[in-house]
Amino acid sequence: GxxxxxxxxxxxxxxxLGVTLASLFARQESEAASPLSRREDQPVWRDPESGYTxxxxxxxxxxxxxxxxxxxxxxxxxxxxxxxxxxxxxxQQIWIIEGAIExxxxxxxxxxxxxxxxxxxxxxxxxxxNLADAPARYVVALATDPHAAHNPYR
Numbered sequence: 179g180x181x182x183x184x185x186x187x188x189x190x191x192x193x194x195l196g197v198t199l200a201s202l203f204a205r206q207e208s209e210a211a212s213p214l215s216r217r218e219d220q221p222v223w224r225d226p227e228s229g230y231t232x233x234x235x236x237x238x239x240x241x242x243x244x245x246x247x248x249x250x251x252x253x254x255x256x257x258x259x260x261x262x263x264x265x266x267x268x269x270q271q272i273w274i275i276e277g278a279i280e281x282x283x284x285x286x287x288x289x290x291x292x293x294x295x296x297x298x299x300x301x302x303x304x305x306x307x308n309l310a311d312a313p314a315r316y317v318v319a320l321a322t323d324p325h326a327a328h329n330p331y332r
Contacts, residue, residue: 211239268300277314
């Protein structure tokens with residue numbers, strides 16, 4: 179049978195495996211993988227709970243420390259990640275292309291509109307909300323630093 183876990187469940191799974199959520203949708207890395215990612219080959223996943231979609235933009239299976247993901251958050255949608263400790267430090271930047279979102283990191287609230295870019299680490303509970311009547315579209319850039327996991331100065 180098939181199942182469609184929520185974004186929160188997938189995030190907990192990714193954290194437990196020490197990988198990013200985007201990597202759960204990618205093919206295994208291979209020296210023969212193409213560096214080109216054509217739109218028709220980019221995997222798209224829809225969260226059954228919120229209806230948000232995420233498209234892996236980066237070439238699947240191509241070894242790179244950076245992953246790009248396009249997200250469309252429907253009007254009124256809310257997605258919460260109870261991000262836990264990860265084996266590697268993951269840095270994330272969120273660049274808003276259209277619309278607006280409210281992003282909460284622990285207690286800190288950021289209101290982001292088109293053109294805004296927020297840098298953060300995936301090490302705290304995070305809540306994405308679209309309070310508008312139109313979809314919000316943004317790009318998420320992820321970079322994993324396996325050496326920074328035990329760095330006390332991060």
